[in-house]
Amino acid sequence: MTPAPAPAYVPAPPPHVRILVCDDHTVVRAGLLALLGSAPDIEVVGEAGTGEEAVALAAKLTPDVALMDLQLGPGIDGVEATRRISATGVRVLVLTTYDTDADITRAIEAGATGYLLKAERPEELFAAIHAAAQGRTTLSPPVASRVMAQMRSPRPTLTDRERDILGQLAHGLGNREIARALFISEATVKTHLGRIYDKLGVDTRAGAVAVAKEQRLLP
Amino acid sequence: MTPAPAPAYVPAPPPHVRILVCDDHTVVRAGLLALLGSAPDIEVVGEAGTGEEAVALAAKLTPDVALMDLQLGPGIDGVEATRRISATGVRVLVLTTYDTDADITRAIEAGATGYLLKAERPEELFAAIHAAAQGRTTLSPPVASRVMAQMRSPRPTLTDRERDILGQLAHGLGNREIARALFISEATVKTHLGRIYDKLGVDTRAGAVAVAKEQRLLP
DNA sequence: CCGGGGGTCGGCCGATCGGTTGATGCGGGG
């Protein structure tokens, strides 16, 4: 893990961290730039307003850490950007508003090094950036709690097909309509629905839609 | 409209604006402070992380403009804070992420002077703050569009009772259960449901829940 | 080679839903 043998007792040779800021909200991004500019050991080397920009800039600038919002308007979303950027070896520190189970799980699976909420204190953000630069992970307390809870009782994992049915269901379609929309028989729709109810812990279509919207299981 | 007759050709006597920043996300708030601090004609006289704080500080500091996020964790929400602050004569400029019809309508009804999205460019924010200080309203383009659209085709206005039924429906309850929960007969539930379907333009429970969640018609 | 998970079907049946029509009471605005 230590490619170059460090001389004795030099805890952090380069306390200087180069970061890339990605947030689709211009005001927020400008705010972050102004805020991070006040930290002498942090240098913002680039900023992106979309996932595509972030991926391109991360590859070009190879920052120590990419600060990534999960919510990124149109184009590829924060999760996908996180996946691609972290695949290149650049650490990704997620900084977002959402503490939903689904978002957290997907971000972690995508390779995020840390997951911070925007409600966090700025000092925590600074600390997390340095931590991420060294590969250490930082989680906001609420996020940590949810991660723990999730380990204990894993989230309902819907299959692709089940998500298809759920998507149609959320449009208020009946079984026959769903069947026609997906080119399958009505019986198959009912079979899938039954399993969806099981996994979501409900027993009605309306309940399934409510849970799906609640846990952001649909696009 | 011009209480004191201004001497000829002095467009804006005090270009200095005192503002109060309210946002529950500490990082964002710190970012805004850093950003606004870079504008010489804007002075941040206070910051709040909750609606209660914002209301209290607005009364105490009487800023020219209160910059208000709609999403404010626990306690009173941004809409209610907007209502109370603007009732005291302080201009409220909403600065938020959401451009949902429901949010926009409620904020405007609560007395917001302007409605800006966080995706806006910082210069627009500065301009909007000065505009708000003079009582002029600024709307982000997407917001303006939605407002116009809303004027043309008014949103489905559900009665209180219909919202009650819809709330139960979103929990996946059946008609009988809804009836018992609200102490009415099953026939009444069906009557209300029929009207809800009409207003939301759907014809199934699942569809109603989807639309309700989509347009944030429920808490 | 056999097991199992995912996807696809069919049939059955009771319970529920959605639509309709009609009726009552109550409150506010013209």
Added chain:
DNA sequence: CCCCGCATCAACCGATCGGCCGACCCCCGG
């Protein structure tokens, strides 16, 4: 004073849903 919107309830009926049984196929991994 009368009308209208809102909430309440009733009875009816066809369509749909939800749960249950069993069945077949394909693919992957042990």
